[in-house]
Amino acid sequence: MRLAVVFTKEDPVRFVSHLDVQRLFQRAFRRAKLPLAYSQGFNPHPLVSFATALSVGMTSRGEYLDVMLTEPMTTDAFRSAVESVLPDGVRIAEVFDLGESRKSLTSAMRSADYFAEVAFPGPADADGIKQAIADLLASEIVVMKKTKGGIKPVDIRPMVISMELVKTEGNTAFFSMTGKLTAEGGLNPETLLGELYEKLGTSGAARIERVRIELDREALK
Amino acid sequence: MDRTLLNSILKKVEKPSRYTGGELNMRVKDLSAPDGGKLCRFALCFPDVYEIGMSHLGSRIIYNVLNERDDTYCERAYAPWFDMEDELRKNGLPIYSLETGTPLGEFDVIGFSLLYEMCYTNILTVLDLAGVPFRSRDRREEAPLIIAGGPCVCNPEPVADIMDALVFGDGEEVMNEFMDVYTDWKRTGGKKAELLKRLSRIKGVYVPGYYSAEYDDNGNFGRLVKLDPDAPDSIERRIVEDLDAAQYTGKLVVPYMSIVHDRVALEIFRGCTRGCRFCQAGFIYRPVREREMSTVIKQTDESLDCTGYDEISLFSLSSGDYSHIHELVPLILDRYEKDRVSVSLPSLRIDSFLKDDLEKIQKVRKTGLTFAPEAGTQRLRDVINKGVTEEDLLRSVHDAFVAGWHGVKLYFMIGLPTETDEDVLGIAELARKVSREFYSMPKELRGKGLRCTVSASTFVPKPFTPFQWEPQIEVSEVLRRQALLRQALKGIRGVEFSCHFSETSRLEAAFARGDRRLSEVLISAYEHGARLDSWDEHFNKPAWEAAFAENGLTVEQYANRRIGTDEPLAWQHMDAIVCMDYLKREHEKAYDEVTTRDCRKGCNGCFGRRSAVICRGRTEVSE
Numbered sequence: 001m002r003l004a005v006v007f008t009k010e011d012p013v014r015f016v017s018h019l020d021v022q023r024l025f026q027r028a029f030r031r032a033k034l035p036l037a038y039s040q041g042f043n044p045h046p047l048v049s050f051a052t053a054l055s056v057g058m059t060s061r062g063e064y065l066d067v068m069l070t071e072p073m074t075t076d077a078f079r080s081a082v083e084s085v086l087p088d089g090v091r092i093a094e095v096f097d098l099g100e101s102r103k104s105l106t107s108a109m110r111s112a113d114y115f116a117e118v119a120f121p122g123p124a125d126a127d128g129i130k131q132a133i134a135d136l137l138a139s140e141i142v143v144m145k146k147t148k149g150g151i152k153p154v155d156i157r158p159m160v161i162s163m164e165l166v167k168t169e170g171n172t173a174f175f176s177m178t179g180k181l182t183a184e185g186g187l188n189p190e191t192l193l194g195e196l197y198e199k200l201g202t203s204g205a206a207r208i209e210r211v212r213i214e215l216d217r218e219a220l221k
Numbered sequence: 222m223d224r225t226l227l228n229s230i231l232k233k234v235e236k237p238s239r240y241t242g243g244e245l246n247m248r249v250k251d252l253s254a255p256d257g258g259k260l261c262r263f264a265l266c267f268p269d270v271y272e273i274g275m276s277h278l279g280s281r282i283i284y285n286v287l288n289e290r291d292d293t294y295c296e297r298a299y300a301p302w303f304d305m306e307d308e309l310r311k312n313g314l315p316i317y318s319l320e321t322g323t324p325l326g327e328f329d330v331i332g333f334s335l336l337y338e339m340c341y342t343n344i345l346t347v348l349d350l351a352g353v354p355f356r357s358r359d360r361r362e363e364a365p366l367i368i369a370g371g372p373c374v375c376n377p378e379p380v381a382d383i384m385d386a387l388v389f390g391d392g393e394e395v396m397n398e399f400m401d402v403y404t405d406w407k408r409t410g411g412k413k414a415e416l417l418k419r420l421s422r423i424k425g426v427y428v429p430g431y432y433s434a435e436y437d438d439n440g441n442f443g444r445l446v447k448l449d450p451d452a453p454d455s456i457e458r459r460i461v462e463d464l465d466a467a468q469y470t471g472k473l474v475v476p477y478m479s480i481v482h483d484r485v486a487l488e489i490f491r492g493c494t495r496g497c498r499f500c501q502a503g504f505i506y507r508p509v510r511e512r513e514m515s516t517v518i519k520q521t522d523e524s525l526d527c528t529g530y531d532e533i534s535l536f537s538l539s540s541g542d543y544s545h546i547h548e549l550v551p552l553i554l555d556r557y558e559k560d561r562v563s564v565s566l567p568s569l570r571i572d573s574f575l576k577d578d579l580e581k582i583q584k585v586r587k588t589g590l591t592f593a594p595e596a597g598t599q600r601l602r603d604v605i606n607k608g609v610t611e612e613d614l615l616r617s618v619h620d621a622f623v624a625g626w627h628g629v630k631l632y633f634m635i636g637l638p639t640e641t642d643e644d645v646l647g648i649a650e651l652a653r654k655v656s657r658e659f660y661s662m663p664k665e666l667r668g669k670g671l672r673c674t675v676s677a678s679t680f681v682p683k684p685f686t687p688f689q690w691e692p693q694i695e696v697s698e699v700l701r702r703q704a705l706l707r708q709a710l711k712g713i714r715g716v717e718f719s720c721h722f723s724e725t726s727r728l729e730a731a732f733a734r735g736d737r738r739l740s741e742v743l744i745s746a747y748e749h750g751a752r753l754d755s756w757d758e759h760f761n762k763p764a765w766e767a768a769f770a771e772n773g774l775t776v777e778q779y780a781n782r783r784i785g786t787d788e789p790l791a792w793q794h795m796d797a798i799v800c801m802d803y804l805k806r807e808h809e810k811a812y813d814e815v816t817t818r819d820c821r822k823g824c825n826g827c828f829g830r831r832s833a834v835i836c837r838g839r840t841e842v843s844e
Contacts (some may be wrong), residue, residue, distance in 0.1 A: 015240075
């Protein structure tokens with residue numbers, strides 16, 4: 001059977017790379033003594049796949065993975081077996097049965113919401129920031145992106161669904177952003193904030209959290 | 222600690238999970254001791270980067286031993302990589318422990334694991350970033366106690382001015398005795414001098430400040446003079462008698478990032494009976510003490526359960542020599558087959574008969590195979606008492622090829638005592654025969670293409686080996702012999718050559734046999750920018766040259782000098798239990814090209830008069 005797991009990634013594991021998160025779950029599932037299905041070949045590994053990677057340093061309230069089991073197990077039994085063996089900073093938010101579906105979670109992703117806490121060198125001016133956001137979203141946002149063929153200009157504006165200033169407190173401003181996130185790629189909220197800093201003519205240090213990934217569960221059926 | 226600042230740094234540096242801690246099974250303690258006092262805070266520091274330090278079995282045992290105590294909280298720290306060191310300095314942040322993020326300077330004790338000489342400048346990086354003065358005499362009463370343990374303590378002199386105390390030998394028991402004294406002293410609130418006095422009475426603890434060194438007219442080491450009449454004349458190495466009763470790693474901390482030895486390492490025995498004459502570990506971990514199979518199985522169960530690892534390594538200096546190896550390997554493989562746990566056997570000798578075991582191991586997962594003939598000709602292998610033959614090697618690689626391996630590593634040394642060009646070329650001859658062995662097998666029986674890596678490091682004379690008096694060959698000669706070998710290996714099908722850079726080997730030789738004056742050299746080198754010296758690409762040659770010159774010393778006087786067997790040795794106050802007379806006899810036998818039997822086949826008397834006491838019951842003839 002195939003189960004989907006929604007999990008959090010917070011301190012102290014937010015600096016753990018995607019590759020290491022994959023290993024973290026493989027080991028946790030082994031500790032939980034789950035009936036794991038393994039790949040064939042010389043180096044068999046548990047069949048665990050992740051919907052998408054999270055940038056190192058970002059936290060998340062809901063990342064997705066799926067795991068293949070050789071025996072049926074209820075989502076509750078799965079959850080209680082795994083929860084007790086997870087390291088600090090990783091919790092299970094939800095488990096759901098994928099039934100007979102063989103479609104990848106990645107294929108069902110649509111968008112993601114982000115929350116960012118940004119520290120500026122000086123006081124955060126709410127009106128100025130709001131104006132800068134409006135200016136930024138009014139036209140193309142061309143950034144230089146590293147691709148296989150070298151560094152190319154790319155317009156990330158179509159990736160941005162929304163960007164809002166939530167509030168300011170002293171030198172700190174809080175933003176919420178929604179960007180596209182699909183199998184083809186997605187918005188990098190850090191890049192978008194970088195463009196905003198440029199518009200504001202300042203620098204900023206952001207702490208970003210992925211609040212939610214919009215995943216079309218109907219599309220998985 | 223400013224967490225926000227730290228987080229902004231962590232976003233910039235390479236591999237940030239080196240510095241974040243929070244791993245599964247990391248020990249968490251309430252900082253108040255059960256009797257209402259404060260816990261003793263112990264920072265266990267491995268002076269190299271995280272992925273190397275976390276792979277060291279010894280420190281992981283000590284971490285558990287110390288944390289099993291109610292009165293002590295042991296936390297970990299590692300040397301920062303260049304980028305992190307820069308960031309910490311730029312932002313005025315101290316080096317901190319991974320468990321609680323406490324600045325290292327606030328600890329009661331900082332204990333370093335000394336595994337190789339080329340990590341010594343990293344000790345200074347850590348002390349510097351902790352705000353602790355380098356020289357013990359410059360440290361004030363409230364500074365942390367700076368101590369060290371590990372195999373390099375068999376010649377502690379190059380770090381003698383830095384360390385307050387050093388612990389010689391197996392740490393499992395002596396660290397408890399050490400902490401008993403420390404915590405008692407801390408409760409009564411005395412002076413550091415009193416603490417050192419009490420610590421120096423523990424067997425195996427060396428307090429370098431009680432001694433001062435004198436040098437002869439040629440500028441060589443002369444003798445060590447006691448400054449305190451009560452200080453011991455010699456420091457006896459500590460030995461854990463019973464490995465089954467000894468504490469082991471307990472609940473292993475499971476790293477997030479991948480580390481060098483990323484698996485459960487279970488020590489199946491300590492010590493080695495072979496007596497290869499270049500090998501320091503072969504002498505300073507004697508006598509051999511085996512763990513019962515039942516203990517190994519129990520500890521394997523516990524370790525796999527609490528980590529989720531899918532690989533275990535049956536660890537020792539020569540795993541094929543374990544008395545029950547042919548029972549243990551299939552037992553473990555069967556036991557965990559359904560969990561897909563693979564087993565690796567490091568340090569396999571080529572004369573171990575492991576054909577069947579290899580085939581079974583292969584069923585689960587292919588792991589690399591390394592063989593160490595060490596020298597290219599039988600004559601030289603007899604000189605070093607390696608005790609293996611060309612037939613042994615060819616049979617072992619044949620077995621491995623039949624079992625499906627097509628990658629093997631062959632490990633050799635260049636510059637062994639009495640080595641001639643013929644011996645160097647013998648390495649290539651041996652590689653040629655291995656290649657022929659592979660390609661003469663029918664295609665359907667062997668793997669697709671041979672990958673045979675011939676690796677040649679430079680011989681480094683080490684204390685407490687029969688070669689401790691031998692010079693290392695000059696750099697120009699190392700390079701010439703490497704070139705000779707590279708040329709001879711050209712065109713051998715499936716064989717590639719890798720050799721160790723010789724500058725670091727030279728410095729390693731100097732520090733291995735160094736005296737107290739090297740403490741100042743070390744500090745100068747650090748101040749000139751030497752860091753992480755074991756990483757060849759970062760080796761800072763000018764810094765070291767300046768450091769030796771400033772102190773009126775040369776690398777050559779330590780590395781390339783033949784020491785007379787009747788001359789004083791800078792480490793002779795350290796009693797490794799293996800006696801000097803035995804080492805002298807072995808030295809002579811090397812030049813006579815006479816081998817010495819494996820002491821499992823009968824005692825050779827390496828402990829001298831103490832053989833009967835310390836090694837009793839371990840020397841009966843086993844066939």
